[in-house]
Amino acid sequence: MKIFTDLASVSIDRGRSAVTIGKFDGVHAGHRAVIRQLLDVAARNDLSSVVVTFDRHPLDLLAPGNCPATLVGTERKLELLSSTGVEAALVVAFDRPFADQTPEEFVSRILVDALHAKVVLVGRDFRFGVRGTGDVDALRRLGKENDFTVELIEDVRLEDDRRVSSTWIRELLRDGDVEGAAGLLEHTPTVRGVVVHGAARGRELGFPTANLSPESQGLIPADGVYAGWLTDQGVRYRAAISVGNNPTFTGVPQKQVEAFVLDQDIDLYDHVVDVEFTHRIRGMVKYTGVGPLIEQMNDDVQQVRRLLA
Template identity: 35%
Template sequence: MKASPRIYRTLPRFDTQRPSAVTIGNFDGVHRGHQAILARLSECAEQRHLAATVMTFDPHPRAYFARRGQRPELIPTQISSLRDKLQALHQHRADQLILERFNQALADMSADDFIERLLVRGLNTRWLLVGEDFRYGHKRSGDVDLLRRAGQRYGFDVETIADIADEHGHRISSSEVRTSLAVGNLLRASHLLGHRYRLSGHVIHGQKLGRSIGYPTLNIRVPDQCAARSGVYVVLAHGLSDQPIKGVASLGVRPTVSQGGRLMLEVHLLDCKLNAYGKLTCIEFLEFLRDEEKFPDLPTMIAAIDNDAQSARDYFALHGL
């Protein structure tokens, strides 16, 4: 695998003038459609001796405009955390990652300035790969034709890529992944992502309630707008020992024991005791068991957790790891 990519939060880059092959997008989930784009980027960068460069935005432009317009219901859910997205882009051979802050200044930037400041001066772009309907600049005024004309002037080639479809002809998109996760359809999400859905995070201290009822949990923060359906899952925990560890996890705000809590992933490891505080773990989601519930009392909740743990054991007895 390549060395870790350089990450830039401001352009022009402070340490290089190296010419770049560039693609631009949000890359939430880094699904199979994104992977096809990244494969083409890597191939062309290698042929032309350019730095394979991914420009992405934080926050998502739609999230920015939804918050600015006080329409939180329009904020798109998030498939992957920023850490997971950057890790996936690294795995798909990016040399440079540009985390462009999406703010009012960027929203107001003209299409010509977007090209000149970010692509030409910012990245010394020599080759650019975008979707056929790619729009940019103030009020999305820039299009591919303007990019091609600018490319002739500044010396970069523009290639477009059509939407990527699966073997059934269905478009592979972040929206499709979000829809699958929202209904707990992990099989469909895996098909679109090219791997099982997963979230990573550092294990943090929780309320220690699980320990007192015989179900100690690893507590992991997830994005507030996490795309996965709140509920209980059969999972595998990676990175805590030589082998993945079987578990059962609850994703939600713990309505039985806390009021207005933040979204948390609580993972109970089956037949395993270890001190994981502060460690980074990756949780792989295998099967959706049930929705999050608010129970009338602790005994009812414990009975439900007993049942969840048994369901997870049954899953592993049938499917193995």
């Protein structure tokens, strides 16, 4: 997949393109359905398939106090988009000049001049331009003026008729339901970060852990102990993962992610790793002493072995 981060660098292989636009946070099942439709339209019309997305959530600029936590960082989002088969992604810097564009300027600069759009796929609630003044009807009008058509994308809904959305996935992760979140994502919830030095309590207890930096990317699930995987430099290891502040000890920062890699003693310090959450084993519990904690940790590891066998 080609990745463009400025309009001047955009090159379209087949001259005209089929384009869809959105945040694509998590690249979940709903997004993947949109991209399948995009690929189908592109193939039928001999067009390049292009996704337009943003370097951050628009609310990070427009209403920071209301901006939700992102499910994945930009790097991970682009990896997931690449896995769908889309040919190109344009990552737009959502800054003040971009937010202040009129609908006409957005269409002219991005869809027409940069991407040479022939077909644009959007949802019914699509808004664009300064203060969201452009809607689907405006896009269709501008399409007629600029030789592109607009196709509506229907929401992906499950049996209970709830729309698959990043908001729903955030709710599941905040409840610790990583399996439910994975079902909506169509991939495993993952946090990416640099391994940093911790207090070394895990090593003292016989369970040395890789501690992720607080600046890690990806939405961390609810406090608790999880089964999952740690990936370092393309190698995937089974791991027991602790999320939280470990209430048995004082002075531990909130929302710490620690991964104990099973059956391996490897130096991960300063490595950028992915930590995947596949199953929640239990919530976080305060123990009366180190002995009961070690006993519980041994049990946690055995559960991880069974779940990931």
